[in-house]
Amino acid sequence: MGLPMARQLAIHRLRARKPLDDNAIDRFLQQHSVPIVEGEKCTFLFRGEADEVWVRHRIVGQPQRVPMRRLPGTSLWFVILELPAGSRVEYQLEVRHGDHHEEGNDPLNPHVANSPVGSSSVCQATGYSVPDWVHPDPEARPGEIVDLTVQSAALRRKSECRVYLPARFRTTHTYPLLIVHDGDDYLHYAAMKTVLDNLIHRLDMAETVVVFSNPGDRTKEYANSVQHARFIAKELLPRLEDEFPLLAKPSGRCLMGASFGAVASLSTAYRYPDLFGSLLLQSGSFVFTDIGDDHGGGEAFDPVVRFMNRYRAQPAKVAARMFVSCGTYEPLIVPNRSMVPVFERAGMRVRYVEARDGHSWEDWRDRLRDGLSWIYPGPQKYVYE
Amino acid sequence: MTPPRNPLVLLGPQRRPGLDKVIAGLQLDGPFATITAGWQERELADDELDQHLGGRATNLALWSRRQDVLDRDPDFAAAHRRRGVELTDLQELYLIGVRHTSRALTELRSQTERSERAKRFALSDAEDVLRSLDRRHLERVREINAGFYQATRPHEHPLIAAHRAEVAHLLGQAQAVVITGGHVGELLDALHLFNVVPAGLERLPVIAWSAGAMVLTERVVLFNDNASRGPRAPEVYDDGLGLLHDAVVLPSPHQRLQMQDTARMSLMVRRFAPAVCLPLDPGARVDLTPNGGLPATAPVLDESGNVSTFAALRNVGRMDRGPHEVSEERSGGELRGVTDG
Known part of the structure; x- marks a missing residue:
């Protein structure tokens, strides 16, 4: 029946x-x-x-x-x-x-x-809804995006960046800094400008200067490249701290990225371990092997796997805090879950979040509030209207 | 004997403003001095507030005055910034201790197979640690602030002195003061910088809500169980203005606290005792007695973590003798000024 x-x-x-x-x-x-x-x-x-x-x-x-x-x-x-x-x-x-x-x-x-x-x-699916803080809120005062071109000797190219200055930006204040890999993609596909405006307006996130950097040859620059790390640490960061009123100390510096951008964030912090206080890593391409070097990820992953294997053999504290997120429907869920205890054992405070989602910009967008409000919490506790 | 103070009225958040009725009930017709420094850069967007005060409000513009000082007095601004950094560090380090102790309390409470007596001792000791952290933190905040004022000597800065004089003049012309909510840290800093209490606040009727009510107490406690990053233990922030004694003001408790978690609320009550926790939801109104005590019907959290009244709390005899009781005995034992909107 x-x-x-x-x-x-x-x-x-x-x-x-x-x-x-x-x-x-x-x-x-x-x-x-x-x-x-x-x-x-x-x-x-x-x-x-x-x-x-x-x-x-x-x-x-x-x-x-x-x-x-x-x-x-x-x-x-x-x-x-x-x-x-x-x-x-x-x-x-x-x-x-x-x-x-x-x-x-x-x-x-x-x-x-x-x-x-x-x-x-x-x-x-049932129970999923697009977060309301993803949509423009007329009540939220918009921040400003300004272009910044950095001539990089390390990368031998110009790097075109966008700088987000929060609403009410004042040169008499000092701000924490967030450097975002694949910056333009975060702006276009993860609505990050709108998300920043909303999270700051709702006091979920501190007023922050956010720098959206963009790769040249992405698979090369983001796969544990010494040149990329040098660009971030020795060229971009000093320029930013010279031109903008930033806290200019590790607790006020965060590197962020998704997929290979997360590898770029981790490997840069690995090369300059005292520089960044926080990392925000989404669906990191943290592919590794336990035996041999056959990882099945294709040639682009070779330097990533070498880096991750080296890191796993000798884990190091590269930042004080890490926000790690991954979709349970993507193949990278296994390496991401595996890395959490490795990061913790290295002495880092890790916040790990999973979602029933895939390797996608909307997944990374939907996790932004969790990540950004944890890395740079807003002044909610101070405001009583 | 302390002379009866002018009316001091604490309100719940004013999402549906009832301010006009309050001032009418108190037979106040202005002029009013308003303090909206908690609104920060929107401080002067106060048309609606002015309307509720019959168009007879003068904004003391404390936030704008403070910005003026920070913009035009670089030495003071640098010292102010250094103090801010140190206080932030102090607050964050204190919070590490609070967080670990709170976790210890949670773990102790979950020990179901232990002797009840041993568990009670362990819980009591951990709560003592929490209270000790609060006390020491506040002492250190005081030390830093005292050092700052001693080193910078604000009254000797002509710009600050001029602003203070203007604020005192405006307060001298006011019949009453209204303090709104907003950013409690910014509000408190501006109030301290311009010496608002000796300049007249202590002599005038005061109506305040949310952050404005918090700063009137002796000790400002921050709390937000519903933060996007998850509940956090309440934290002691700074000395308030001390116009309201032995009370911790909790604006919007049903929005900001996990009120259904009575164990959590109960811990907060014990932690801040002998001060009482005073929840001020929208619509709440507490008129202090002429001697500055809480009225009988003031909403308070009791030791079980539930909302009760100050009279009920006193009747169960939990409270040590505090200024609330003293003030009411001095006023003839009556429970005066009782309203609860």
Whole structure:
């Protein structure tokens, strides 16, 4: 005996409908957001003629190419995936017509996440919502972004940076400093200017000068490069401390980055261990091997793995505090979880946060409040309105 | 005998302002001196406040005056900045001790298989450590502040002296003072710098809420259980102005404290005793007695961590004899000035 109708999923109710014609499907699609989220069951849909359709995602440990089924006698394809509460999953659809395969975003789903390598559709599972502090708040006084060009001898190139000055910036105050790797990507894909405005306005985060730096050859500069570390420590930082009213002491300096940017942050602090008091590391590409050097990550990871293996063999305290976050759906969850006790044993205070998300800019965006309010807490405790 | 003081009224946060009714009830018609330094750079955006005061308010502009001093008196500004850095360090280091002791208390409370007596002793000792940390911290804050004022001698700085004189003049023209909420540290610093208590605050009726109410006490305690980074133990910050004795003012407690965690609230009560913890939610109103004591119906946290009244607290005999009781006995044993809006 099947489930009572009230508890059936929408797609099963549709299947039972007679006649199941185009009009019925039109009405069904008008009535539902896609994917259809019913508890932890998410029904992905595709409408159109095709020989096969798959949902493609990158949840580690799960089949990442999930075939959809055609609703008999119709052009509607579906598959039901179980996604735990709070999940946010980026995906695309792969459609086969004969020998031709086409991959793209879900045309029925308006939610799209952007990144430097393109966009993906987003399934916002039950319990997930975009944090309200991600959206512009008319009450929040905006900070200012100014361009800063640094001629780097270490990198042999100009480095184009953006400097965020918080609202109410005054040269008579001194501010903590945050240096962000992949800065423009954080601004474009993680709404970081808006997030900073909001977190500072809400007193979640201290007024902070934030410098968004950008790589040249990213895989080279961010993979434990001595030149990059020298640029940050010996060129960028002195210039900033000369030009802006900064606290200019380790507790007022933080390096931040995601993925390879986290490696760049960690390796820079490793080379200059007394310089930065805090690190904010998101989905760090902390790939290592326990035996041999076959890591399976491709050539770009070779210097990273050498660095991480060396670090694990001889862990060092590189900063007083570390905020580490990672998505449980990304392959890097294993190395990140593994590194937390290593960092702690080295004498660092670690705050570790996981989310049911992937290796994506929106995941990093959604963790910004946790990270920034921990690294540089705002004056909430002082304000009683 | 201490002369009866002018009315001192503590209010809950003024999200739905009831200030006009308060001043009408006290038969005050101005002029009013307002202190909005807690609003910092928005200090002078006070049109709405002025309306509630019948358009008869003069803002003392203490935050702006302080900024003027910091901008135009570089020697004082440098010393002020150095003191700020030292106080911040002191506060953060004290907090490490508070954090560890609080964790120890949590761990001790979770020891279910131990002898109750031994557990009680251990808890009591850990609470003593917490109180000792609070006491020593406050002493050191006082030392730093005293050293700062001794070294900088603000009254000898012409700009500061001029601002002080103006503030005293404005207070001399005022019938009452209104102090709003905001950043308690900025507010307190401005009040101290311009010597507002001897300049007239102690002689005038005062209506204050939120941070404004906190600074009237002897000891300012910071708290926020609902911070985005998680609950933190309350922390002693600085001496207040000392117009209200033996009370720790807790604005917006249902918003800022985990009030349902009565063990946590109870610890706070014991930690700051003999001062009473005075929760001031929106709508609350506490009129001090003519001798500066708390009225019988003032909301307080009792030893169980629940909200009670000052009268009930006194009746259970928990309190040591403090100025609240003394003041009420002196006023003939009546429980006067009792209102609770």
